Amino acid sequence: xxxxxxxxxxxxxxxxxxxxxxxxxxxxxxxxxxxxxxxxxxxxxxxxxxxxxxxxxxxxxxxxxxxxxxxxxxxxxxxxxxxxxxxxxxxxxxxxxxxxxxxxxxxxxxxxxxxxxxxxxxxxxxxxxxxxxxxxxxxxxxxx
Amino acid sequence: xxxxxxxxxxxxxxxxxxxxxxxxxxxxxxxxxxxxxxxxxxxxxxxxxxxxxxxxxxxxxxxxxxxxxxxxxxxxxxxxxxxxxxxxxxxxxxxxxxxxxxxxxxxxxxxxxxxxxxxxxxxxxxxxxxxxxxxxxxxxxxxxxxxxxxxxxxxxxxxxxxxxxxxxxxxxxxxxxxxxxxxxxxxxxxxxxxxxxxxxxxxxxxxxxxxxxxxxxxxxxxxxxxxxxxxxxxxxxxxxxxxxxxxxxxxxxxxxxxxxxxxxxxxxxxxxxxxxxxxxxxxxxxxxxxxxx
Numbered sequence: 100x101x102x103x104x105x106x107x108x109x110x111x112x113x114x115x116x117x118x119x120x121x122x123x124x125x126x127x128x129x130x131x132x133x134x135x136x137x138x139x140x141x142x143x144x145x146x147x148x149x150x151x152x153x154x155x156x157x158x159x160x161x162x163x164x165x166x167x168x169x170x171x172x173x174x175x176x177x178x179x180x181x182x183x184x185x186x187x188x189x190x191x192x193x194x195x196x197x198x199x200x201x202x203x204x205x206x207x208x209x210x211x212x213x214x215x216x217x218x219x220x221x222x223x224x225x226x227x228x229x230x231x232x233x234x235x236x237x238x239x240x241x242x243x
Numbered sequence: 244x245x246x247x248x249x250x251x252x253x254x255x256x257x258x259x260x261x262x263x264x265x266x267x268x269x270x271x272x273x274x275x276x277x278x279x280x281x282x283x284x285x286x287x288x289x290x291x292x293x294x295x296x297x298x299x300x301x302x303x304x305x306x307x308x309x310x311x312x313x314x315x316x317x318x319x320x321x322x323x324x325x326x327x328x329x330x331x332x333x334x335x336x337x338x339x340x341x342x343x344x345x346x347x348x349x350x351x352x353x354x355x356x357x358x359x360x361x362x363x364x365x366x367x368x369x370x371x372x373x374x375x376x377x378x379x380x381x382x383x384x385x386x387x388x389x390x391x392x393x394x395x396x397x398x399x400x401x402x403x404x405x406x407x408x409x410x411x412x413x414x415x416x417x418x419x420x421x422x423x424x425x426x427x428x429x430x431x432x433x434x435x436x437x438x439x440x441x442x443x444x445x446x447x448x449x450x451x452x453x454x455x456x457x458x459x460x461x462x463x464x465x466x467x468x469x470x471x472x473x474x475x476x477x478x479x480x481x482x483x484x485x486x487x488x489x490x491x492x493x494x495x496x497x498x499x500x501x502x503x504x505x506x507x508x509x510x511x512x513x514x515x516x517x518x519x520x521x522x523x524x525x526x527x528x529x530x531x532x533x534x535x536x
Contacts (some may be wrong), residue, residue, distance in 0.1 A: 105412055108420075112408035112480075115401040118393060120301075120486060121356045138412065173368075174361045177303060181357065181489050186412060190483030191476050193511070194518045201522025226489070227496040 102142060109138035109186050117182040126178055129168050133183035137161040141187060150214060151221040157187055158225025166229070167240040180226075189218040274319025278376030283320055283342035285377050287334060290314040291346060292384050294325070294332050297363050301355035303490050304329070304499040310367045314380075317371045329494075329502035352509075355486045362387045395435050402481040403428030410477025415470060422468035423477030426458045430481060445516045448482060452520020455479050460528055475521060482517050484510040 113134025114127050122130060137157045144153035165179035192215030199208035277286065290311045297307045307327050311334065315323045322338040330350055337343030366383055369375060375383065393401075406427025407420045415423065433454055438447060459474045468474045491506030 108408035108411040112405050112412070115405035115408065116485070118401045119398060119405070119481070121354075121358045121393060123358045123361055173365075175302070175306065175357075175364050177301075177306070177360060177490070178357045180493075181355075181486050184489050185485045186409070188483065188485045188488050190485060190488065190510075190514055191409075191413065191480065193514045194479060194483070194521075195472075195476065197515055197518030198522050201519060202525070223492050223495075226492050230493070230496060 102139065105142065106135045106139050110135040113182050113185055116185050117178075120181060122178050122182060123174075126168075126172065126174070129172070130179055130182035133161055133164045133168070133179055134186050136164060137183055138186045151217045154187060154218045154221035155225045158184065158222045159229055161187070162226055162229035166232075166237045170234075170237045171240040171242055184222065184226075187218070187222060189215040189222075192218060275317050275370070275373035276376060277318050278378055281318075281377045283336065284344050285381075286315060286318045286320055287323070287336050287344040287346070289318075289377055289381055289384070290323075291332060291334050291348060292381070293363055293367065294327070294334075295348060295350055296359055296384060296388055298327070298330075298332065298350050299353050300359040300363075301352070301357065301486055301490060302360045302363075303493045303497070304502045305494075305497045306360070306364075307332070310363065313367050314370055317373070318377065327502075329505045356390070356392075359387050359390055362390065398435065399428050399431040402431035406430075406477045406480050409480040410473055413473045413476045415468075415473035415477060419468040419470055419473050420477065422459065422462045422474045425462065425467075426455055426474065426478035427481055429458055430455055430478060445512065448513050448516035449520035449523070451482055452479065452517040452522075453524040454520075455482075455517075456521040456524035457528075460525070479517055479521070482513065484513045487513075 110131040114131040117127055117130040137160055140160050141153050141157035144156045147153070161183040162180060165176050165183055168179045169176035192211060196208050196212040196215055199205075199211055293314055294307045294311045297310060298304075304327055308325055311325050311332075312323070315321075315336070320336055320341055322341050323334065323336040326333040330352055332348045332350065333346075334348075335345040337345075363384070366375075366380060366387070370380055403424045404427075407424030410420045410423035411417075430451060434447075434451065438450065455478045456475060459468075459471060459478055462468060463471050463474060487506045487510040491503050491510060493503075494500075494506060495503030497503075
């Protein structure tokens with residue numbers, strides 16, 4: 100139930116940011132769905148207790164879906180990737196780290212900072228790995 | 244030919260890297276029709292203009308490179324050399340058979356317009372298919388440059404929705420999300436109206452951070468939300484440079500280290516300034532109220 104609520108929110112939030120990035124209107128549903136799917140996988144995988152694994156799996160799913168959508172809609176993959184990854188990007192994690200530093204709460208800064216760094220590394224590896232897959236694999240999504 | 248020679252000749256053939264071309268037709272062997280009286284220079288100008296729009300709208304570096312290359316090849320120019328940074332394009336061309344051309348263009352990064360990236364991508368595909376003369380393509384690019392932005396009120400609403408929904412993702416309750424919704428909307432109102440003028444990015448983000456913290460504390464004191472941390476976390480989401488971060492990683496992954504690190508540095512700097520602004524504001528409130536929060 101909580102998961103459903105969060106996924107709806109990830110869907111809405113991703114579409115809101117798709118609009119702020121001026122994504123063409125007809126791609127909104129795709130962007131939202133990719134964002135929600137990424138968040139769902141992230142939350143489910145987080146239950147294994149391995150933060151990096153969760154972020155990695157979610158990123159891999161988001162990028163695979165983005166590449167499929169890009170082939171299907173014949174448009175740059177950037178559109179789907181940027182919006183779909185938005186819920187996972189550790190921007191707020193880094194913000195919390197710096198905030199704790201400014202407030203001189205070193206323990207908080209270290210734990211927040213480690214988490215943000217883990218997320219960032221997992222996302223970097225996820226993006227790079229999936230973009231190394233050959234384009235042929237994604238041509239199944241091509242519309243005739 | 245020995246096996247080793249074969250290996251190296253194949254390596255050379257694959258030199259022009261174009262990572263993950265999203266379903267694009269191959270560049271035609273015969274150049275497509277340019278239109279009457281079109282000089283090589285005009286073709287280069289066209290390609291540079293396309294690259295300009297892509298780069299300032301937030302495309303990855305390899306996409307800019309790839310598009311310039313495709314447009315020039317399609318119109319039959321083979322001697323081009325493009326060197327691209329995150330905020331500039333250096334394009335030269337010229338050989339015995341083709342006219343000489345050299346231009347450097349500085350391109351300040353503006354806000355992200357992914358619809359323009361998609362439109363230029365579509366145009367470059369159509370050029371490869373021979374659908375446009377150079378003048379037609381030029382006028383289409385002018386139109387793409389003037390594509391309307393979303394209205395300011397739509398942006399404010401989206402910023403509010405984004406803040407509210409991300410507040411829930413960070414574990415906020417419904418009341419927190421409502422507060423973040425209001426603060427996120429107010430933040431964009433501030434960014435689009437009073438602060439909408441050229442100023443240092445660092446100062447702008449510190450001010451925004453201060454504003455978010457001030458508003459959140461005020462609403463929290465009025466009893467609207469419960470958890471101040473999640474409210475502020477959700478409300479600063481519209482400031483988070485997700486695009487710069489993601490594109491930066493892609494640039495780094497493609498080996499465009501200069502552009503990638505510039506973008507990552509930009510993203511980090513923005514977040515640092517926002518956090519600094521929030522921290523300063525909270526400290527001031529602490530000092531004024533004698534540690535009430």
